[in-house]
Amino acid sequence: MSENLEPIRYSMITEKNPREIVMLRGSGCVWKRCRFCDYHLDKSPDKEANFLLNRTQLLQVTGLYHKLEVINSGSFVDLDEDTISLIEEVCLKKDISEIHFECHWMHRKEIPAFRKRFADKGITLKLKIGVETFDSLFRESYLSKGIDTDSPAEIEQYFDEVCLLQGIPGQTVESMRQDIETGLQFFERVCVNIMVENRMPIKPDPRVIALFQKYLYPDYINNPRVDILMENTDFGVGGTANA
Numbered sequence: 732m733s734e735n736l737e738p739i740r741y742s743m744i745t746e747k748n749p750r751e752i753v754m755l756r757g758s759g760c761v762w763k764r765c766r767f768c769d770y771h772l773d774k775s776p777d778k779e780a781n782f783l784l785n786r787t788q789l790l791q792v793t794g795l796y797h798k799l800e801v802i803n804s805g806s807f808v809d810l811d812e813d814t815i816s817l818i819e820e821v822c823l824k825k826d827i828s829e830i831h832f833e834c835h836w837m838h839r840k841e842i843p844a845f846r847k848r849f850a851d852k853g854i855t856l857k858l859k860i861g862v863e864t865f866d867s868l869f870r871e872s873y874l875s876k877g878i879d880t881d882s883p884a885e886i887e888q889y890f891d892e893v894c895l896l897q898g899i900p901g902q903t904v905e906s907m908r909q910d911i912e913t914g915l916q917f918f919e920r921v922c923v924n925i926m927v928e929n930r931m932p933i934k935p936d937p938r939v940i941a942l943f944q945k946y947l948y949p950d951y952i953n954n955p956r957v958d959i960l961m962e963n964t965d966f967g968v969g970g971t972a973n974a
C-alpha cells in the first residue's frame with residue numbers, strides 16, 4: 732500500500748462465503764521475515780491510536796452476512812485488548828456468529844484459548860494461515876515463511892483456512908495445482924494470492940502468472956471454497972498478504 736495514502740479498511744465481500752471484512756492495525760507482525768511481504772509495515776506501537784482507528788472501522792460493520800473477517804498485517808495476537816473486546820461486542824450486537832482471523836504459525840499455541848474465548852459467547856472462529864506453498868523447502872529457503880513443519884495435517888490441527896502465494900519464480904502449473912489441491916484436502920477454504928510487486932526482493936513472474944490464468948484460474952474460479960486474488964486489493968481493502 733502507499734505510505735502516503737490511508738488504505739481502505741472496511742469492505743463487504745458479496746460473492747463466495749459472503750462476509751464483511753476489516754483491515755485493522757496492531758502492533759505489527761512479530762515474524763516480519765517473509766521475503767515477499769511489506770504488508771507488515773501497517774502497524775503502530777501506539778495502542779490507543781490503533782484502537783481509535785480500529786473502532787472507526789468496526790463501527791461500520793452491519794452484520795449483514797453474520798460473518799466478519801479481520802485482517803491486521805500480522806496475527807490476532809498483535810491487536811490490542813480494547814480492539815478484541817470491541818470485536819466481541821460488535822459481534823454480539825450485530826448477530827455475527829463467525830469471525831475469521833489470521834495468525835502466523837509461531838502463535839499457534841495461543842489459538843485454542845482464543846477460540847474458547849469467542850466460543851463461550853457463541854461465536855465460531857476460523858483461523859487462517861499464510862502457508863504460501865506446502866513445498867517446505869521452497870517455502871523456508873526461498874520465502875522465509877517461518878513454518879517449521881512439512882505436514883499439512885499438523886497445520887490443520889490449529890488452522891481452518893490457508894493462503895497460498897502464486898505467480899512467483901520457480902512455480903509451475905503442476906506445483907501450483909498441487910498446492911491448491913493439498914489446501915482443499917486439508918482445509919475448509921483456500922485463498923490464492925497472486926504475487927503483486929512491492930519493494931521486497933521476491934518479484935512476480937509474469938510467465939508464471941500467465942500460466943496460472945490459463946490453466947488454473949478456469950478450474951478454480953467457480954469453486955466456492957477457493958478465493959482468488961489477482962490483485963491484493965480484490966477483497967476491497969488495501970494490501971492483503973496474510974500472516
Ligand code: SF4
Pocket residue numbers: 760761762763764765768769770771804805835861876972973974
Ligand atoms: S506475510 Fe505475514 S507473517 Fe510474513 S512478514 Fe508479512 S505479515 Fe508477517
